[in-house]
Amino acid sequence: MDELIAVLTEIKALFNRSLSELSIDCVVFGFHDNQLKVLLLRVKGSDAWSLPGGWIYKTEDVEHAAYRILQERTGLDSIFLQQFHAFGANQRYNGKEVMAKMGLPPEHNFFPERAVSIGYYALVEYSLVEPKTDLFTDECRWWDVAEIPDLLFDHNDIASIALKTLRRQFDYQPIGFNLLPEKFTLIELQKLHETVLGHPLDRGNFQKKMLSYGFLERLEERKTGGAHKAPYLYRFDAKKYEIYLRDNE
Amino acid sequence: MDELIAVLTEIKALFNRSLSELSIDCVVFGFHDNQLKVLLLRVKGSDAWSLPGGWIYKTEDVEHAAYRILQERTGLDSIFLQQFHAFGANQRYNGKEVMAKMGLPPEHNFFPERAVSIGYYALVEYSLVEPKTDLFTDECRWWDVAEIPDLLFDHNDIASIALKTLRRQFDYQPIGFNLLPEKFTLIELQKLHETVLGHPLDRGNFQKKMLSYGFLERLEERKTGGAHKAPYLYRFDAKKYEIYLRDNE
Numbered sequence: 001m002d003e004l005i006a007v008l009t010e011i012k013a014l015f016n017r018s019l020s021e022l023s024i025d026c027v028v029f030g031f032h033d034n035q036l037k038v039l040l041l042r043v044k045g046s047d048a049w050s051l052p053g054g055w056i057y058k059t060e061d062v063e064h065a066a067y068r069i070l071q072e073r074t075g076l077d078s079i080f081l082q083q084f085h086a087f088g089a090n091q092r093y094n095g096k097e098v099m100a101k102m103g104l105p106p107e108h109n110f111f112p113e114r115a116v117s118i119g120y121y122a123l124v125e126y127s128l129v130e131p132k133t134d135l136f137t138d139e140c141r142w143w144d145v146a147e148i149p150d151l152l153f154d155h156n157d158i159a160s161i162a163l164k165t166l167r168r169q170f171d172y173q174p175i176g177f178n179l180l181p182e183k184f185t186l187i188e189l190q191k192l193h194e195t196v197l198g199h200p201l202d203r204g205n206f207q208k209k210m211l212s213y214g215f216l217e218r219l220e221e222r223k224t225g226g227a228h229k230a231p232y233l234y235r236f237d238a239k240k241y242e243i244y245l246r247d248n249e
Numbered sequence: 250m251d252e253l254i255a256v257l258t259e260i261k262a263l264f265n266r267s268l269s270e271l272s273i274d275c276v277v278f279g280f281h282d283n284q285l286k287v288l289l290l291r292v293k294g295s296d297a298w299s300l301p302g303g304w305i306y307k308t309e310d311v312e313h314a315a316y317r318i319l320q321e322r323t324g325l326d327s328i329f330l331q332q333f334h335a336f337g338a339n340q341r342y343n344g345k346e347v348m349a350k351m352g353l354p355p356e357h358n359f360f361p362e363r364a365v366s367i368g369y370y371a372l373v374e375y376s377l378v379e380p381k382t383d384l385f386t387d388e389c390r391w392w393d394v395a396e397i398p399d400l401l402f403d404h405n406d407i408a409s410i411a412l413k414t415l416r417r418q419f420d421y422q423p424i425g426f427n428l429l430p431e432k433f434t435l436i437e438l439q440k441l442h443e444t445v446l447g448h449p450l451d452r453g454n455f456q457k458k459m460l461s462y463g464f465l466e467r468l469e470e471r472k473t474g475g476a477h478k479a480p481y482l483y484r485f486d487a488k489k490y491e492i493y494l495r496d497n498e
Contacts, residue, residue: 019270019363019365020270021268021269021270021271022270022271022365056337058363059339059363060339061337061338061339062335062337062338062365063337063338065337083334083335085332086311086332086335086367088305088310088311088312088314088367089310089311089312090308090309090310114268114307114308116268116271116311116367118335118337118365168421171421172417172420
C-alpha cells in the first residue's frame with residue numbers, strides 16, 4: 001500500500017510539472033552481432049512492452065526533453081537524435097490502459113486524456129548503453145528489430161516509421177558511425193549499412209563512397225583475430241563530419 | 250466596440266474547443282510564372298505577416314486538423330499535404346504578441362501560454378486556390394519564396410525548413426505534379442523541378458527519369474502558342490502514381 005501511494009504521488013508530481021497534451025516516444029537503435037536492435041520497456045507488473053518515452057516539462061524545449069528522456073534510459077550523455085514524425089490520431093493513446101496494466105486504481109488516474117506524441121530516433125553505440133527502467137516499468141532491454149513484440153498503443157507503427165525514415169536518411173546522410181564503436185573496419189561499416197537497409201551492397205562502390213566523404217581517418221592499427229589478412233581500422237573524424245554536413249545539408 | 254466583443258467571443262469559443270498546447274502551421278507552396286510561391290496571412294490591423302495555421306479540435310486527429318485548416322485557407326478539397334517537423338522551443342510562440350498586434354485588450358487574452366507547432370507543407374495548383382483570411386487576419390496572398398518578409402514567431406525558420414525538406418523529397422519522390430495544372434509539357438515539369446531545387450537539370454536525363462516512373466500519360470494534344478514546334482502535353486495518372494508510391498516507399 002505504501003508503495004502504491006508512493007508511485008501515485010510520483011506520477012501526480014510528474015504530470016503537474018509537464019505539458020498534458022504532448023509526449024515523446026523514442027526508437028533507440030543499437031547494432032550488435034550484426035543485428036539491428038531496439039530498446040524496449042516492460043510496463044510494471046505486466047507483460048506489456050512499449051517504446052521508451054516521456055513527458056515534456058512545462059517550460060522545457062521539446063528537443064531538450066527528448067535528450068533528457070534518452071539520457072535517463074541509456075545513461076549516455078551524447079546521443080545522435082533525430083525527430084522524425086508527430087503521431088496525432090485522436091484515439092492513439094489511452095492513459096487508463098497503462099493505469100490498468102500497472103494495477104493502479106482508475107479513480108487515481110493522472111494520465112492525460114489525450115496525448116500527441118513526437119517521435120525521435122536515436123543511434124547509440126550498443127556497448128555503452130546501460131538500459132534503465134523508469135517509474136512505470138519493470139524491465140528495459142534490447143530486442144532484435146525483426147522480433148519486436150506487440151507494443152502498447154501505436155508504438156509498433158512508430159517503430160516501423162522510424163526504421164523507414166532511418167533507411168531513407170542513410171541514403172542521403174552517412175550517419176551510421178553513431179552505431180559503431182570508436183574504431184571499426186570498412187567491412188563492419190558495410191555490414192551495418194546492409195543490415196539497416198536490408199539488402200547487400202557492392203563492396204568496391206561502398207568503400208569508394210564512404211572514403212570520398214573525407215571524414216574517415218585510417219589508423220595505423222589493424223583489426224586482429226580474423227582468419228584473413230588483418231584489415232585497417234578506421235575512426236570517424238567528428239570535426240570533418242560537421243563540416244561535411246554543413247556543406248551537404 | 251461591438252466588433253471587438255464579437256472577435257473576442259469567437260476567439261474564446263475557438264480555444265474552448267481546441268487543444269491548448271499544440272498548433273499547426275502550414276507552408277503552402279504554389280508555382281506560377283516560373284516562381285515558387287508561398288501563401289501568407291497579414292494579422293488584423295497590423296503589417297505583421299505569418300504562415301497560415303490553426304488549432305486542433307479536442308477530439309480531432311492532428312492530420313484531419315491540418316486538412317481542415319488548409320481547406321479553410323485555400324478553398325481546395327484535395328491537397329497534397331506532408332507533415333515535416335514539430336517546432337517545440339519553449340519561447341517560440343507568444344499569444345500576447347498577436348493580441349497586441351491586433352489591438353485587443355491583454356486582459357482578455359485567450360491565447361495559450363505556450364504552443365508547440367506541427368509543421369505541414371502543402372503543394373497546390375496555384376490557379377485553383379482562392380486565398381481566404383481568417384478570424385485573426387486582414388489579408389491572405391501569395392509571396393515569392395525569395396521575397397518572404399519577416400514573419401511572426403519562428404515562421405521564417407518553419408518556411409525555410411519546409412523548403413529544405415521539400416527539396417529532399419523531390420530527390421526521392423516525384424511529387425511535383427501536385428504543383429502543376431492538369432495538363433503540362435515536360436519542359437514545364439523540368440522548369441518546376443529546377444525552380445524548387447534551385448539549379449538547372451540536364452534535359453535528356455530529366456525526361457528519361459520522369460518517363461521511367463510509368464505514371465505520365467502522353468496526350469494526343471500538343472501545347473500551342475509557342476514559337477517552336479508544339480511539344481506534347483502530358484497528364485499525370487493518379488492510380489499509377491499510387492501504385493508507384495506503394496512499390497517505392
